[in-house]
Every structure is written in structure tokens, then in C-alpha cells.
Amino acid sequence: MAYSDEAVAFSTLPVGHQVRLEDRVSFLYIEYCAVRQDRTGVVAIGEDDAAEKVVRRRVQMPVAGISVLILGPGTSITQPAITSCTRSGVTVLFAGGGGVPAYAHATPLTSSARWAIAQARLVAQEKHQRIAAMVFYKKQLGMEHMPGGSIATMRGLEGRAMRNLYREMSKKHKVEKFKRNTDSDDPVNIALNITNSILYGCAASACAAIGINPALGIIHRGNARSLLYDLADLYKPTISIPIAFAASKEDDVPTTVRKAVRAELVRQGVLKGMLAALMEVLTPYLPARDDDRLVADTEDEAIGHTQYGKEE
Numbered sequence: 001m002a003y004s005d006e007a008v009a010f011s012t013l014p015v016g017h018q019v020r021l022e023d024r025v026s027f028l029y030i031e032y033c034a035v036r037q038d039r040t041g042v043v044a045i046g047e048d049d050a051a052e053k054v055v056r057r058r059v060q061m062p063v064a065g066i067s068v069l070i071l072g073p074g075t076s077i078t079q080p081a082i083t084s085c086t087r088s089g090v091t092v093l094f095a096g097g098g099g100v101p102a103y104a105h106a107t108p109l110t111s112s113a114r115w116a117i118a119q120a121r122l123v124a125q126e127k128h129q130r131i132a133a134m135v136f137y138k139k140q141l142g143m144e145h146m147p148g149g150s151i152a153t154m155r156g157l158e159g160r161a162m163r164n165l166y167r168e169m170s171k172k173h174k175v176e177k178f179k180r181n182t183d184s185d186d187p188v189n190i191a192l193n194i195t196n197s198i199l200y201g202c203a204a205s206a207c208a209a210i211g212i213n214p215a216l217g218i219i220h221r222g223n224a225r226s227l228l229y230d231l232a233d234l235y236k237p238t239i240s241i242p243i244a245f246a247a248s249k250e251d252d253v254p255t256t257v258r259k260a261v262r263a264e265l266v267r268q269g270v271l272k273g274m275l276a277a278l279m280e281v282l283t284p285y286l287p288a289r290d291d292d293r294l295v296a297d298t299e300d301e302a303i304g305h306t307q308y309g310k311e312e
Contacts, residue, residue: 031097
């Protein structure tokens, strides 16, 4: 496949010259179409039935300005197209109908390891994780001062706050006997699954933007997406739960939820907020240097990308 000069030039743009994560469109959900790369960029090709006539549609996708691309049922994507997405900093999420469940995701590569080193230093000691957990819980619960010093105590406060919020929303929207269950097919639980999947996609994009590992969570542990759960939890009280209950009475719950979530992601500055939260807890553990170097036999380090073999 031949590429235009502009496409080739774009593929070599360094990460620092691309659109900042917080300035991008939060997410784009598409289904029943083919995503392809052509000379003008990435396009989605699909068909519409209009007046008993099949109309072929071709839509240009501004991947350079998207944070998360969610591919629903009936979609396919070519290797050149997903390469363009990852080069331009898009997290591609593969999901079921409406955006849930999320099956897998592909994230772009970052150019620096300094935030990943800071993350490793943070999770290596429990006392550091406790401090970071307190920062996250304060943001999630809107508390200036968090009583108690243990994560177990903070988790108990979170549990009570969430139960009270579910009870309040159930009463407000007249939803009887609600119980959170990800496998349930009632409208509220379906809406919660959709909203949370979108938040997980945004969290994956935030992690990819600074090159950290989603498996190394601060509060959640033992899952490959632990840190995504931590970040999404920050916005469940203000986005997921209120929107899910409000949309549960609508005829088209998935569409209503996606529109409402997109508006709140922009209004609350979620992408920017997730990055800020990550940087707040990781900054104290940043390394003094981030240039490429090699570990030597002693505690010294050698310059990277240097040939140290002796010529015969």
C-alpha cells in the first residue's frame, strides 16, 4: 500500500509533537464497519440502509485527536490502520455491543521510562502505596482530610460512601431492590458496565501516555488492569453511577449512556484529571536522570547505544 508524503511525515513525528492527551476527543465508538488506512489517513467504511437502498459511507477518522477508539461488534481493522492509530497516540479498545464488555486494548508506546521507574519505586514499598492510596481516596470521596492511616480503614470508608450513593440514586430514580452485579441484565447494571468500560479505556490511554504499567495498581492488586480500576474509581461517584441510574429509564440505554458520558468527560476534564492524579503520586519517585544507559558490573552505569566489544 502506498502512503502519501504527509502520512510518512506524520508517522515519524516524536511523541512530544503530537496532540496532548487532555486536548483530545475523549473517545469514539464505532460498530459494523471496516477501519482502513488510505492516502488521506484512517477511514471507517460502512453501509446504511436508506429507503430500501444500501448506501456505502466513508468517514474520515481524526485519529491524531482521539484518546480512545472503541471498536464494537461487526468491525475490522487493518494492520496499517492500527499502526497509524498507535503512532498517533490512540488507545484502541476492542469491546462488545455498546462498548461493554471490553475484551482487549492496544496502547501506543511512549518515549521515556522515567514514569515507569517512578511507578516501580512506588509499588515496591507498602508505605509509599499507603500514601498514594490516601491521595486517590481523597479525590474519589471529595474529602480534604482522610481519617485513619491504613488502606483497610480507607476502603471501609469508600464502601460505605458507595452504598449510600447507590441507595440515594435508587431512591431518586425509583429503582427498587438494586444490587450491583456486573453479570446482571437489568438497565442500571448494563449502564454501569458501559460507563465503567469507557472510564477504563480513558485510564488505559492516560497510562499509555506516560508509559506506565496498568497491572501495577495502587489500591487494586492482582489484575492486569489494576491501575485502570484505581483511576476509574475516581470518577464513578460523579460520572458512572449518576449517569447509569438516570439513563436506566431510556429506550436506548447504550446510546444515551455514551452521549452522557462523553459530555461529562469533557465537562469534568477526566483525561487531564487522570494524568494529574498519576503525576501527583508518581512525582516524588521520579529518577534524577532519564537518558538511556546500561548497568555495569559495579554500581556504575555505562552510556547506552555504544559498542563496547573490542575489535579483533
